[in-house]
Amino acid sequence: MSNNKFINAVISEEQGDESLPILRGTMGPEAVDIRALYSRYDLLAFDPGFRSTASCKSSITYVDGDKGVLLYRGYPIEELAEKAHYLEVAYLLMFGELPEDDELNVMRESINQYGILHEQVMSFYRGFRRDAHPMAVMVGVVGALSAFYHDHLNIGDRSQRIQAAIRLVAKMPMIAATCYTYNIGRPHRYPVNKLDYSSNFLQMMFGSPAEEYQVDPVLARAMDKILILHADHEQNASTSTVRIAASSGANPFACISTGIASLWGPAHGGANEAVLRMLEEIGDVKNIPKAIARAKDKDDSYRLMGFGHRVYKNFDPRAKVIQKSAKEVLEHLQLDDPLLDIAMRLEEIALEDEYFIERKLYPNVDFYSGILLRAMGFPDSMFTAIFALARTSGWVSHWLELQEDSTHGIDRPRQLYVGKPLRHFPKDR
Numbered sequence: 001m002s003n004n005k006f007i008n009a010v011i012s013e014e015q016g017d018e019s020l021p022i023l024r025g026t027m028g029p030e031a032v033d034i035r036a037l038y039s040r041y042d043l044l045a046f047d048p049g050f051r052s053t054a055s056c057k058s059s060i061t062y063v064d065g066d067k068g069v070l071l072y073r074g075y076p077i078e079e080l081a082e083k084a085h086y087l088e089v090a091y092l093l094m095f096g097e098l099p100e101d102d103e104l105n106v107m108r109e110s111i112n113q114y115g116i117l118h119e120q121v122m123s124f125y126r127g128f129r130r131d132a133h134p135m136a137v138m139v140g141v142v143g144a145l146s147a148f149y150h151d152h153l154n155i156g157d158r159s160q161r162i163q164a165a166i167r168l169v170a171k172m173p174m175i176a177a178t179c180y181t182y183n184i185g186r187p188h189r190y191p192v193n194k195l196d197y198s199s200n201f202l203q204m205m206f207g208s209p210a211e212e213y214q215v216d217p218v219l220a221r222a223m224d225k226i227l228i229l230h231a232d233h234e235q236n237a238s239t240s241t242v243r244i245a246a247s248s249g250a251n252p253f254a255c256i257s258t259g260i261a262s263l264w265g266p267a268h269g270g271a272n273e274a275v276l277r278m279l280e281e282i283g284d285v286k287n288i289p290k291a292i293a294r295a296k297d298k299d300d301s302y303r304l305m306g307f308g309h310r311v312y313k314n315f316d317p318r319a320k321v322i323q324k325s326a327k328e329v330l331e332h333l334q335l336d337d338p339l340l341d342i343a344m345r346l347e348e349i350a351l352e353d354e355y356f357i358e359r360k361l362y363p364n365v366d367f368y369s370g371i372l373l374r375a376m377g378f379p380d381s382m383f384t385a386i387f388a389l390a391r392t393s394g395w396v397s398h399w400l401e402l403q404e405d406s407t408h409g410i411d412r413p414r415q416l417y418v419g420k421p422l423r424h425f426p427k428d429r
Helices: 037-041 077-083 086-095 101-114 119-125 134-147 158-184 197-206 217-229 237-247 252-263 271-282 285-296 317-333 338-352 354-358 365-375 380-403
Strands: 061-064 069-072
Touching: 069 077, 069 086, 069 317, 077 217, 077 317, 086 101, 086 158, 086 197, 086 217, 086 380, 101 158, 119 134, 119 158, 134 158, 134 252, 134 380, 158 197, 158 252, 158 380, 197 217, 217 317, 217 365, 217 380, 237 252, 237 380, 252 380, 271 285, 271 338, 271 365, 271 380, 285 338, 317 338, 317 365, 338 354, 338 365, 365 380
Parallel strands: none
Antiparallel strands: 061 069
């Protein structure tokens, strides 16, 4: 006989001793409030990976995976990627509304003011090996920023919180670009205040110290879209990591450093690199049928990377935007990338083949982002670093939101203990 116990949970909209209240958000599923489950019934909810758990209340980002919807503060991601610039989106995520002209100007001035790294921070780079992964460097450098702004880290002061958040958004382009220039042995470059956010990042990445960098507006706009599409994505692993660290009262630089570390995981931020490796392995359009057959073979561990999503059970809305951007950039640069031909044919199959349709394996944002970034000149090692650059605005927005939630408290998940029961140290030892 099974040792498992089965109980009936009484869920009611009316308050009572034996009821668990239902909470309603603006959109999406309702939630059963289980906060009293342990204190009242001596029970824990078991949900490995938090797949069915709302860990917080948030008004920043909404994802409907079944319908393929992604909203930033209520705005569809497709509209923001088409009409907005990254700093406008960063302001929207942080403060809840799109900025007026004067508010955006103040934001730009703050970015210009805080964009340069302290020269002693620059010396940190020389402590890393030249071939260190950019994400390893970013974890260390971002965490170290707290040692330089310790006199402005009173997180109980809203103005200091906002200042710290903007500092992080401002400094991340130079932090990421310097990872690359240090790696290839080229002098680092400083921000140029007359340039916009994305153009500045490009000139710090690719500018030569001997001449002025000429910004390609097509590439700058593509960079802006990449940053917007990756700015936030609800309670993913890295964002949840940031919020857990923030719940302890940790300073924002330390919190964002933990987000970078979490993002570095190949299951989270490294998917677009895996897509490129897959396309290179396929090598030619004529080899696609063999790859498809392997993917369908249940006895073969081979997977087609960039198809399907843990959240989206429909088409990833970001994939359509970045696919269009990739085609525009390749056409603009007059690049004939065979990997794009392979990717486009794979996409056709995914949209027509019953195997993919039944399993809802549609191309996601990672499917095209690697091709686009490589066409723009970025090495594979920088892909996740750019993801971190983009996601910083989302991370600081969640950090700010948590600081203003006086009811949240420190995060402290419980566990279902499956170890040894109580036992005593043997007397004869």
